[in-house]
Amino acid sequence: MTSTTATPHSVIRTPGIMALMSMSALCFAGFGALVSTVPLWAVRGGADEVGGGLVNAVMMAATVAVQTTVPAALRRFGWTPTLLAGVVLLGAPSLVLLMTDALxxxxxxxxxxxxxxxVITVCGSSAVARLVEPARRGRAIGLYGLSISAPQILLVPTSVWIADHVGFWVVxxxxxxxxxxxxPAFLLARRLDRMPPSPAADHHPHRTSARVWLALIAPSIVLLTITAPGGALLTFVPQFPEVGGYAVAGLFALTACAAAARWLIGGxxxxxxxxxxxxxxxxxxxxxxxxxxWSMFGGGGAALIGGMAITGIAYGSLQNVTLIESFAxxxxxHRDIASAVWNIGFDCGTGIGALVVGFIAAxxxxxxxxxxxSALCVVVAVVVLVRILVGRGRRHPAADEG
Known part of the structure; x- marks a missing residue:
């Protein structure tokens, strides 16, 4: 099936995709439920605001550090033990949290x-590239993005309310x-372990040429450019002046539009x-x-919600196209390396955006x-446009495997 006739339905029937989506949805449901509630749990246990802020900072620092090791783990141990270790490490601590609120x-x-x-983030995006050929990869990444975004749209805004009104044990x-x-992780991993290696497989996988790292610079810069303001909005919107109770609606608009755009841009x-x-x-x-x-200087709540919805479209769409470019x-x-670099760029962009915007705002x-x-987005847009005009970019995401 060609890229012009392939449909999302044909992609979802690809062997392994449903297992990947099920695993991702469950893992990101667990992640989304705890993003805001674990810092609150720490504060309820006696920690101050700094201690509460450390919770997610420590988690993301560990995420970025371990992401650099996942490609090597896949080469040494294979998909099954690596992926199963990832789901257990992500899920089991939540049960232990019931027993302690000590910081x-x-x-x-x-x-x-x-x-x-x-492990889950690097393996998830890498699995998409292994399961689906380049001509349909945008659609596959879109479906994968939907499976990780949908549970977060539901759980990130509601988890604190559930903890307060029902109980932390539910969250x-x-x-x-x-x-x-x-x-589903076991089913997915067994399929990936049984897949034949690429004809271009590296016989010296620990050697990664400078060309590979240089090729990943361009999509990483674009990804950082959009995830930085995305991370800032997710962190600081409730603190914006003149927006009042519109912050929650704005956050919903951002996350919902990002999820839909990441899915729809694929085709x-x-x-x-x-x-x-x-x-x-x-x-x-x-x-x-x-x-x-503008919402902070007279535009009001409508400007905030509209602005965050528009930003969400760019935020979600660029996640998809930069991941496609990284693989291409x-x-x-070097799929696993591309996946690791993309995920590190996403997490670093989110953290750096919150840090830099917070510093400038202070x-x-x-x-x-x-x-x-906003100005940075314009500058990078011009740079990418120049890159297109001089013909340095690849013209189609299928170029890597033709």
Missing amino acids: PAILALSAVRGAGFA FAVGAAPLIATV LADRFGHLPFQPPLLLLGAAGLALCV AVGPR QTNFGIALSTT
């Missing part, structure tokens, strides 16, 4: 969860959902290539961020801080 224990458990999350039970994912990227979409999407993100800034740039020989205000990220 040192919570931080240690957060580090363990971060290690599991690292922690949901946080253990990755343990249920051992079944277009398969048909027209990944690179042409990047400049207009970056400019769209800049416009959405400008609307968010390095070819089948010296000036949130309007100036967010305007800086």
Whole structure:
């Protein structure tokens, strides 16, 4: 089936895709349920605001550190033990949290969860590239993105309410959902372990040429450019002046539009290539961020919700097309490295965005801080456009495996 006639339905019937989506949905349900509730659990246990903030900081630091080791783990141990270890490390600490609210224990458990999350994120995106050929990869990445976004849209905004009105034990039970994912993880891993190696497989996998790292710079810069303001919005919107109770609606608009866009852009990227979409999407993100800034200076709640929805479209779409480009740039020989670099870029962009915007806002205000990220989107859009015009980018995501 060609890229012009393939449908999302044909992709979802690809062997292994349903197992991947089931595993991802369960793992990200557990992750999303605990993002806001574990810091709250620490504060209820006696930690101050700094201690509560450390919870997710420790988890993401562990995530980035372990993501660098996942490609080597896959080469040495194979998919089955690596993936099963990931789901257990991500899910089991949630049950242990029921037994303690002491900050040192919570931080240690957060580090363990971060290690599991690292395995799931790198393996998940790498599995897409292994299961689906390049001509349909955009659609597959879109479905994968939907499976990880949908549970977060539901659980991130509601988990704190559930903890307050029903009990933390309910949220922690949901946080253990990755343990249920051992079944689809096992089915997926067995299929991947049985797949024949690529004809281009590296006989010296520990040697990665400079060409591979250089090829991943361009998509990483675009990804960092959009995830930085995305992370800032997710972190600071409730603190924006003049937005009042619209912050929750804005966050929902951002996450929902990002999930839908990441799914829908896949078919277009398969048909027209990944690179042409990047400049207009970056400019769209800049416009959405400008609307968010305006909401603080008289635009009101409607401007905030509209701005976050527009930013969400760029945020989700660029996640898809930069992952396609990362795989296309390095070819089948280095898929696992491309997956690890992309996931590290996503997590670093999210963290750096919150850190830098928070620092600028502390010296000036949130309007100036967010305007800086909008201007960066414009600059990078121009750079990518120049890259397209001089013909340095690949024209189609299938170029890596033809």
